[in-house]
Amino acid sequence: MLVWINGAFGAGKTQTAFELHRRIPGSHVADPELIGYGIHRMLPSAARHDFQDRPQWRSAVVATLADADRVVDGPVLVPMTLVEHRYFDEIMGGLGDARVQVRHFALNASPATLRRRLRTRSGYWIGRVAGRSETWAEAQIERCVTALESPRFATHIDTDDLGLDGVVEQIADDLGWHLTVPRLGPIGHQMRRVSVGVRHIHF
Template structure:
């Protein structure tokens, strides 16, 4: 099984993903941002870009890394990533679904005010340049995630991370019956 947690920056994807790994039997966290950071370090001298998601190699590596992790470790992958650009989203979802037909996509949402507040609380984690980059993309994310392709949406404004994880687990269980009483 692969559980993809999508949503805007500062919506709580990584926190929810970490908690989900604790609750979901035989799972592991797979953050494609780590793949992007490594790839950026390698190709920056030869290719200009402002977002590693624009690199064809990144999208292919996200899928290939998931394939290797599934083959070697055989665990459920919990994948937090902000993937708002529809062609990239479709490419990665198709690739992940090809690896495991039990792909669950959840789009965590929040109001713009909530996102800005959360980002301000975490600003010590980012450089000013990174904060500017994130703020510039938040508007695009909010608009993009209104599309039906980004359902099942889970509003996070008034929910704790534990409540969000419980909603995700319940949705997976209702759709698949894969979790059952062993949760």
């Protein structure tokens, strides 16, 4: 099974995916952003726009996730913001054609919550030092929040008042999964959050 964890920037997709991975032995995290960064690095800076607009990104995501689904014994966890309806339908349809079973979850949060979360990230402060009034992720909040309200993006999980453990356990419960690995304590939780965040800083 492939579990796509969608949501606006700041919704907690990556942290959720890696915490599910920690608590589900045999699972695997597959991040489609890595394909996009690879495409960008092969292009001159003037051509580096939203990689989701490139057909080769969408086709490579389908092919690579289908490969991962075939070789991974446990669930494949995919943290990725995907709110353009045409692209969502194209990728989900392609995975269906490849006979990949997909469950989709959208982590929803209010714009105020998303802005507060984004301001705890290193990218926010790097942007402030560079003189930007808001980061690229902040500029996408309204677009993402509005799009993800659509029934197309069900199942929805409201994360405004739900911590990481609660989100992880709600997804597991919806899927009928038994989490054999227990929650982390407060210190371990913070260390894990920092570790995942640092590993996902891209320049």
